[in-house]
Amino acid sequence: MSEPDPFRQGAPNARDAVRALRPSQIREVANAGFGVADVLPFWFGESDRVTPKFIRDAASEALAAGATFYTYNLGIAPLREALAGYVSALHGQTSPDQVAVTSAGVNALMLAAQLVVGAGDRVVAVTPLWPNLVEIPKILGASVQTVSLEYGPLGWTLDLERLLAALTPDTRLLMLNSPNNPTGWVMTRDEQQAVLEHCRRHGIWIVADDVYERLYYGDGGAHADDAGAARSAPSFLDLAARDERVICVNSFSKAWLMTGWRLGWIVAPSALMDDLSKLVEYNTSCAPSFVQQAGVVAVREGERFAQELAASLRESRDHLVSALAQIPGVDVKTPPGAMYLFFALPGAERSLDLCKSLVCEAGLGLAPGSAFGPEGEGFVRWCYACDPARLDLGVERLRRFLARR
Numbered sequence: 001m002s003e004p005d006p007f008r009q010g011a012p013n014a015r016d017a018v019r020a021l022r023p024s025q026i027r028e029v030a031n032a033g034f035g036v037a038d039v040l041p042f043w044f045g046e047s048d049r050v051t052p053k054f055i056r057d058a059a060s061e062a063l064a065a066g067a068t069f070y071t072y073n074l075g076i077a078p079l080r081e082a083l084a085g086y087v088s089a090l091h092g093q094t095s096p097d098q099v100a101v102t103s104a105g106v107n108a109l110m111l112a113a114q115l116v117v118g119a120g121d122r123v124v125a126v127t128p129l130w131p132n133l134v135e136i137p138k139i140l141g142a143s144v145q146t147v148s149l150e151y152g153p154l155g156w157t158l159d160l161e162r163l164l165a166a167l168t169p170d171t172r173l174l175m176l177n178s179p180n181n182p183t184g185w186v187m188t189r190d191e192q193q194a195v196l197e198h199c200r201r202h203g204i205w206i207v208a209d210d211v212y213e214r215l216y217y218g219d220g221g222a223h224a225d226d227a228g229a230a231r232s233a234p235s236f237l238d239l240a241a242r243d244e245r246v247i248c249v250n251s252f253s254k255a256w257l258m259t260g261w262r263l264g265w266i267v268a269p270s271a272l273m274d275d276l277s278k279l280v281e282y283n284t285s286c287a288p289s290f291v292q293q294a295g296v297v298a299v300r301e302g303e304r305f306a307q308e309l310a311a312s313l314r315e316s317r318d319h320l321v322s323a324l325a326q327i328p329g330v331d332v333k334t335p336p337g338a339m340y341l342f343f344a345l346p347g348a349e350r351s352l353d354l355c356k357s358l359v360c361e362a363g364l365g366l367a368p369g370s371a372f373g374p375e376g377e378g379f380v381r382w383c384y385a386c387d388p389a390r391l392d393l394g395v396e397r398l399r400r401f402l403a404r405r
């Protein structure tokens, strides 16, 4: 037997903060179903439809024209200008120097956190929540306190006083996602106003994840489209001046079905842009050049598509809610935003086990509520961004599965 090497320092482990990150429970369910031939996958946050052709054509043309080089860190000027115009139309005057292009929403969230959060900082997040918002500050050494939404007859609602009480003066950052993944909860304008004023008083940063803002089914008010529907969920951008401690994160993934393209953006005070540019340099250097060019076309020519998508998702939501409501034991409400139903059903008090059984025994792929924090236990998430006929097939599988139990 050879002697132990004195220069070896134990197993080659990652940092403690990284080792402590939660692995994806949705992935765990998907792995459990590996080998099951016929699974209906409603577990991921993505439509079953391909990106619109006019956007794909724009990328092909940009590639053919040789758009294969690095770009500026903060994005090509035409895209920053197009996005500034888009954000201005939805949320009030925004200039290109307040917009940065990112490699999708995930990267935008990481950059936003890197801008303002360091080791030992206190971060507050409203949950249940897509895990990235809770885990990203932990990668940076921050501690995260969660404030849970509450479930009742009106669906998921926020106890505003509890959130304000958690936002103590020593809090560095509030992470919020509205419309929310997984619950579909949407923060009201009044709640945003109260939170903004509180954060202003204590110098707390707000990172608002607005990636589902176009998937909103509420009242249109002043921002209605031709059919009277709202063009966007309420956003802090409607209330805050552009030089406040507010960073809004957005993405091309949801409004224009561009998940695989990895393109997004940040709206932030222009005073942050030089530092943000350095962070982009050290993370990704820039978003892909031909993808950015296609992004210009998506923003400039994709308004009708975004509105039609929201209208068809609203129909899918209503379709699925009424079908699920007929299954005994299922407690489902109609959420005002995003593209998920987060509902309770028998057996979901152990949602991970239930979802594994559903995939293996019924060929139905749902995400366990516990994947979105302990507050999500008792629920499952169903992404309804797909053909209604497939939704019906899934509902029938769920009905039979529950009847057998």
Ligand SMILES: Cc1ncc(COP(=O)(O)O)c(C=O)c1O
Residues within 6 Å of the ligand: 045, 103, 104, 105, 106, 107, 130, 177, 180, 181, 209, 211, 250, 251, 252, 253, 259, 263, 264
């Ligand atoms: C709440 C939320 N934020 C951000 C994202 C990031 O999406 P992307 O990185 O594709 O832009 C997602 C994706 O599902 C999400 O659910």
